Amino acid sequence: MINKEEIRKKIIITAGEIFSHYGFKKTTMDEIAKALKMGKSSIYYYFQGKEQIFEAVVLNEANILRNELTTSIKSVDSPIEKMRNYVFVRMKAFEKLSNYYNAIFDKNLDHFDFIETIRAKYDREELAILRLILYHGARRKVFNVTNSEYTALAVQTTLKGLEVPLFWKKKEVNIEHRLNAILDVLFNGILKK
Amino acid sequence: MINKEEIRKKIIITAGEIFSHYGFKKTTMDEIAKALKMGKSSIYYYFQGKEQIFEAVVLNEANILRNELTTSIKSVDSPIEKMRNYVFVRMKAFEKLSNYYNAIFDKNLDHFDFIETIRAKYDREELAILRLILYHGARRKVFNVTNSEYTALAVQTTLKGLEVPLFWKKKEVNIEHRLNAILDVLFNGILKK
DNA sequence: AAATCTTCGAATAAATTGGTCGACAATTCG
DNA sequence: CGAATTGTCGACCAATTTATTCGAAGATTT
Numbered sequence A, B: 001m002i003n004k005e006e007i008r009k010k011i012i013i014t015a016g017e018i019f020s021h022y023g024f025k026k027t028t029m030d031e032i033a034k035a036l037k038m039g040k041s042s043i044y045y046y047f048q049g050k051e052q053i054f055e056a057v058v059l060n061e062a063n064i065l066r067n068e069l070t071t072s073i074k075s076v077d078s079p080i081e082k083m084r085n086y087v088f089v090r091m092k093a094f095e096k097l098s099n100y101y102n103a104i105f106d107k108n109l110d111h112f113d114f115i116e117t118i119r120a121k122y123d124r125e126e127l128a129i130l131r132l133i134l135y136h137g138a139r140r141k142v143f144n145v146t147n148s149e150y151t152a153l154a155v156q157t158t159l160k161g162l163e164v165p166l167f168w169k170k171k172e173v174n175i176e177h178r179l180n181a182i183l184d185v186l187f188n189g190i191l192k193k
Numbered sequence C: 001a002a003a004t005c006t007t008c009g010a011a012t013a014a015a016t017t018g019g020t021c022g023a024c025a026a027t028t029c030g
Numbered sequence D: 001c002g003a004a005t006t007g008t009c010g011a012c013c014a015a016t017t018t019a020t021t022c023g024a025a026g027a028t029t030t
Helices: A004-026 A029-036 A040-046 A050-075 A080-105 A111-121 A124-139 A152-160 A163-167 A175-187 B004-026 B029-036 B040-046 B050-075 B080-105 B111-121 B124-139 B152-167 B175-187
Strands: none
Touching: A004 A029, A004 A040, A004 A050, A004 B004, A029 A040, B004 B029, B004 B040, B004 B050, B029 B040
């Protein structure tokens, strides 16, 4: 029991890289095992199955995003307008990725419906897209989008669901609550706590 | 018989995009068909099989690369040193991608051995890598690598096989011959004419 | 040296996949 | 028109792939 948790972490990282490239379905246990230089069966000592690994990966990624949001928001103690701008960027990224989703699956959803759809279907393929979103969103700074890429309307739509929990609340609501409000909008129903 | 060749082209393009992301093995006919909004069986009206599509894709990509090389080399009618530099960049890209290959398959080949290996094995997985190389090489300008990414030694090695056909020949050898010499080194044995 | 933790090869049941075939729709041609 | 040709596709299949299991055997700890 020297490093069981270490190895679990390693599996999460390695599998995460493969998942993020190939998606859930196209990623095989053989592949993960090979990347880990580990017998395939051994993985089952650390995780119940492929789905559990994937879940751990998504959860891990969500936590990273959560932390980044936390520290980042905390570092902005300036007027609320700044924070609003900050969230703009985040939400724009989400919108971009929902467009990506729409293109792939030939849908036409704004990104809130999009998230809702994923939650409802809970389909593996689409979870893979979610994984992609989280990965790109948290790690690869897809965030940095120029304003010209988005119309004013798109930005409005973007804020539609977010303004309520974030900006309509009283000022004395502390930063943690605001953060949770954002995260609730972003992840509500998708990720287990 | 309005547009049979058109559709073939479309299949090549679409399949190419999928192949370049997922590789040969992970790309399914269903997927290609779906991307084309076409019945899977219909594809077999245009191509004998998956392998033939892949071949057409690689060939198509190679032709693009070939053309780009042709026009690009032709446009440089300046001293030979310039052309040498030009080829540097190309070959560095190849080296980069063979490193990529080494990392994936846990090998340790320079990029000439690497190309030779692919030719020898003619394995589908590895052909997919080749596809990736051609795609990135020709279309996505992976070419633009900074000098710092490569040691002087690497550059030397890079030129190892190329100098002979390209620079040791007499000056009066025309541009077409030089181009073919490069292409022979790059693709010798891999691609059918 | 017993008990527990960890690894893995072999086996398997279920799912996926490339490809086929015949029916049928669309187009061309006489 | 109508028949020949061209093009599309759903249903099906054999072969392969894949996630998962299991028991045996290495390690490590007690």
